Amino acid sequence: MNAPARTPLGTLSxxxxxxxxxxxxxxxxxxDSVVAAVSDALRTHVDMGALQDLAEEVVCGLSGAExxxxxxxxxxxxxxxxxxxxxxxxxxxxxxxPSSADxxxxxxxxxxxxxxxxxxxxTLRLTGCDVHLLRGSTAERRADLQSLAxxxxxxxxxxxxSQLVSSAAPLSRRDCxxxxxxxxxxxxxxxxxxxxx
Numbered sequence: 390m391n392a393p394a395r396t397p398l399g400t401l402s403x404x405x406x407x408x409x410x411x412x413x414x415x416x417x418x419x420x421d422s423v424v425a426a427v428s429d430a431l432r433t434h435v436d437m438g439a440l441q442d443l444a445e446e447v448v449c450g451l452s453g454a455e456x457x458x459x460x461x462x463x464x465x466x467x468x469x470x471x472x473x474x475x476x477x478x479x480x481x482x483x484x485x486x487p488s489s490a491d492x493x494x495x496x497x498x499x500x501x502x503x504x505x506x507x508x509x510x511x512t513l514r515l516t517g518c519d520v521h522l523l524r525g526s527t528a529e530r531r532a533d534l535q536s537l538a539x540x541x542x543x544x545x546x547x548x549x550x551s552q553l554v555s556s557a558a559p560l561s562r563r564d565c566x567x568x569x570x571x572x573x574x575x576x577x578x579x580x581x582x583x584x585x586x
Contacts, residue, residue, distance in 0.1 A: 463581030464505070464512050467547070471495055472516045474545035474575035487517025493544040494537060496574075498523045498530065498558040498565075501549035509549065509579070518544060527559040531568070538572040545575040 419427070441459060448457040460466040475493045476482035482489045495513050499522040503509050510520040521537060523530040537543055546569040548562050560568070562578065569576035 463579065464507065466581075467509070467512055467577065467579055468515050470575070470577045471513050471518060471545060471547070474577065475516055475518055487515070490517030490519075492541065493518045494521050494541050495519070495545045495547060496521045496523060496534060496537065496543055497547040497549070498560060500554055500556050500558040501547065501579075503549055503551060503553040505553060505581075509547070513547065523560070527564075530560055534568055534572065538574075543572055543574045545569070545577050547577045547579060550578060550580040 444459050445457040448454065458466070458469055460469055472483060472486055474495065475490050476486065495516075495518045497509070497513075497520070501509070502522055510522070513520050523533055525533070534543070534546075546565050548565045550562065566576045568574075
């Protein structure tokens with residue numbers, strides 16, 4: 390009996406998503422209502438600045454956040470958040486990135502240096518910052534961060550909650566949030582590939 394013929398991967402007419410929502414495996418699929426809304430939106434022109442302002446108003450009203458920014462994808466959102474941690478509210482500094490980064494550091498735990506088709510440290514370096522990976526025990530990571538903050542400007546700590554993280558990092562989200570507050574750094578959470586259920 391002959392084995393059934395296999396279709397070579399390159400000839401498939403649609404992507405294969407064998408994991409769920411992570412970007413390297415096809416991201417998530419949209420519901421029919423989202424597909425219909427996007428289809429309707431593609432038939433007209435929109436003032437993107439006005440749309441951004443309206444979305445920010447709605448989200449800030451619902452969440453209590455001070456501000457909100459909407460991007461095409463999570464990677465773009467991470468770059469924008471990292472850039473904001475470096476430049477603050479200075480439009481001049483933002484426009485000069487990456488040259489205005491001036492040795493700013495963005496810190497994340499080595500387990501959180503995920504690759505979603507582009508390594509996260511590389512994504513962060515698009516802002517011109519230096520990226521430092523915390524390694525070792527919880528105590529070693531805390532000491533390393535305090536040492537960095539004493540001699541450099543730590544602009545942000547990035548924490549990743551994702552199926553892409555292969556092993557648990559010693560510092561919890563709460564730990565990182567508190568450490569960021571203690572050293573005056575922004576706290577950025579990447580939960581783009583989080584399995585919400």
